[in-house]
Amino acid sequence: MEEKMRACDALVRVLVGEGVDVVFGIPGAHILPFFDALGRSSRIRVVLTRHEANAAYMARMYARATGKPGVCAGTSGPGSVNFVPGIAEAFVEQLPVILITGQVATGIIGMNADQEGTGEPGTPDQVALYRSMTRASSLVVRADAVVRKAREAFRLALGEPCAPVHLCIPSDIQCQEVVYEAMEPSGYRVTSFDLVDQDRVEAAAERLSRARRPALIIGHRAVFPNASSELEGLVEQCGIPFAATVVAKGLVSERHPMSLGVLHLFGHRLPERYLREADCVVAVGESFQENACNYYERELIPAEGVIHVDSCHEQIGKIYPVALAVPGSIRSTLRALTQALSRRGYRSPVAPEEIARLKSGTQHFSEPDAGSDAVPIKPQRFLAELARALPEGGAVAADIGMNFFWTLRYFEAAQGSYFGTWAFQPMGVAAGGAVGLSLARPGKPVVCICGDGAMQMNGMELMTAVQYSLPVTWAVFDDSRLNMVYLAQGLSYSERYVASEIRNPDFAAWGRAAGALGIRVERPEQIAPALAEALGCGGPCILDVAIDPDELPPLKPRSLLMARRTGLDICDSKIASKAFRKVLDER
Incomplete structure (x- = not known):
């Protein structure tokens, strides 16, 4: 059955037909028609994020956790550019994320319009920008092509292997009337991949x-x-x-x-x-x-x-x-x-x-420090306690940083309880994306393990969790260092530490000021009750965990070879000697 409607409403119909129930993003002038259409739909929830990069991280996390494409949206110009880290991460991980951005009206393209991103002289080209990190990045300049291009976006995103897709739609195109005809996804794409040799x-x-x-x-x-x-x-x-x-x-x-x-x-x-x-x-x-x-x-x-x-x-x-x-x-x-x-x-x-x-015969989730009573807290102890405390259905999102190595090694994951990344390594990926994981698993607690640097970078999404009353806990490993960089400088730069020490706020007070629970954890005996309170509160929380800044991650002989890929050798330093002892002690 054919219906007449605005192109933005037809676009929403395509999303609904694909089972999309959440869109992450930030509205702006040139994407407002689409957001207005989303707001009039009873089938899709719009989640207002605090930064577009985190909207893409959330969409990526949502896709991974649900098995459905994640969708994020924002305005043209600076808004569109801000999605880059999250879309690049989804591209490397081969996850289906649909990015929808606005554009200035077609009648003023090339006329020095505010926030223009068409590639006309003096403007960046937001469509070209995404071509290197998507399967397709398209400017839609005809209203009657919006539905076709939207369906094509899902067809391309869900091909094996999956990939992000970007659609850029000028604001006047979003508002023009089109004829919409409903169609099941099986009518325009493969919905089941059963290719077996x-x-x-x-x-x-x-x-x-x-x-x-x-x-x-x-x-x-x-x-x-x-x-x-x-x-x-x-x-x-x-x-x-x-x-x-x-x-x-x-x-x-x-x-x-x-x-x-x-x-x-x-x-x-x-x-x-x-x-x-x-x-x-x-x-x-x-x-x-x-x-x-x-x-x-x-x-x-x-x-x-x-x-x-x-x-x-x-x-x-x-x-x-x-x-x-x-x-x-x-x-x-x-x-x-x-x-x-x-x-x-x-x-x-x-x-x-x-x-x-x-x-x-190995330290398989059983390093002695997993039971250490030392102060400052050993990260191994915190992660062992977390593995015991996390309820069935709960999940851990691991950020990039030294905390990632510890979580990888010492958090023993039940099936489906761990969400990490690695190859592209964007710091803040979990601090910003944990909200997406929470929305994918309604009512189940999510714990984001992140460093203090990542929390300062993308922790503003705590406010998103507060706004939507989501049970997300940010466990911040507080050591006042960008510790992966600090370790590299200690091993290969004769302990010349440049821009790797960081001044931290009181993260627990930050949480309370935002309307969340905030707990400072300084001693090992405080870990279990703090986790119980955070996981049981039913809302957002920051655990400010004071960890030992000098604790080295698990090391192997070949771990130290990694320095040579940058043309550097291990220098003669105290931290290098400690690292070699760590290698020898590893089982």
């Missing part, structure tokens, strides 16, 4: 069935579409030991008896030790980013290469040689592989008891 699946099953020491590496493209149930089914059916890379941490519970932990330069020791002896390794949706493969360690992979299951063909064989490429839909391929192994009666010869024995 059965011959290659059978070949992979045959190779695995001969393995005496198999291993599974779970990568970030198993996150969206979420393959948790398929991965768990494969592990349960066949008993294959598995390690996760950083973004995939918690896709299958780290408490599972066959979990090896996190494969990362600052992760657990067990995955790399086990992988060096594995005779058959299946990598699922993994790009082998430098930290995930122990700084490109060749010995992690059998001589003949990996069985690489992936939806992104360009990543297969890029870093490590491939024994067998299995391109296709990750979820469907995993189901087919589990069935093929089941028909062969395959069960891994590696028993849970052996994995338990191997874990007992």
Whole structure:
């Protein structure tokens, strides 16, 4: 049935048809028609953020947690430019985020209009800006093309692998009348990806069935579409030991008896030790980013290469040689592989008891400092307490900074309880994006682990959580340093510390001033009651956690090689000596 309506209302109809129920952003003059249409819809909630970058971070987090595209919107010019960090992060993580920006009216393009971003002389080109970090970035200059371009945006964003898409729509185009005809998403895009190369699946099953020491590496493209149930089914059916890379941490519970932990330069020791002896390794949706493969360690992979299951063909064989490429839909391929192994009666010869024995020989979520009563607080102690306190359905969002390494290593994640990032590494990604995770999991507590630098950068979204009464806790690791930078300067710059020490506010008082709960945590015995109060308050909270600024992250010999990628060596310094001792003490 055809209906006449404004183009902005038709755009909202497309969003509703795609199941969009939240749009994150900040209105402005040239996107107001669209926001007005959103406000008149009973199906979509508009969340006013405090900065556009955080709107994109929220949309990214919402997409990952719900399995649906995240949508963010803002005005032209400076508003449109501010989304860049979040859209770039979604692009690197291959998540479907739709960015809708306004533009000056078509009749005044090129006439020095306020906030013009068309690329005309003297103006930035906001459409061109996003072409390097989206699958498509388009200026829509005809009202009758708005619906078509909106549907195209979802078609492109949800292709495998997923990617962000940007639509820029001038304000007068948003207001023009169009004819809208409803259409199910299946009428204009593929809604189910079930691409399976059965011959290659059978070949992979045959190779695995001969393995005496198999291993599974779970990568970030198993996150969206979420393959948790398929991965768990494969592990349960066949008993294959598995390690996760950083973004995939918690896709299958780290408490599972066959979990090896996190494969990362600052992760657990067990995955790399086990992988060096594995005779058959299946990598699922993994790009082998430098930290995930122990700084490109060749010995992690059998001589003949990996069985690489992936939806992104360009990543297969890029870093490590491939024994067998299995391109296709990750979820469907995993189901087919589990069935093929089941028909062969395959069960891994590696028993849970052996994995338990191997874990007992390493510091697998069990470093002595996890129970330390030292003051200032050891971050290991806080994260061990958090893992015990987090209720079922709760989630942790890990920011980038030294806090990320500790969370990666010492927070033992139940299935679906961890949301991190790594490759692009935008500081503030979780401090700004945790609200999106909370809206994706209504009523469930979310804890953002962030550093004091990230909180000062993007912690203004505390006010967003206050405005919408969301149960988000920001656990701020307060050490008055940008500690990743501080460590690098100590190791490679002879302890010349430049712009890496930071003056902090009273974060707990900040929380209370904003209308949230604010708690200062200075001693280990205060951690448990503070977490109980924060997680039980039903609203936003800041935990200002005074951590030991001199505590080093978990280090391995190859961790120290990372300095050389910038042409630097480890210098003779006190912090370097401490780091080498840390490496020797690691198990």
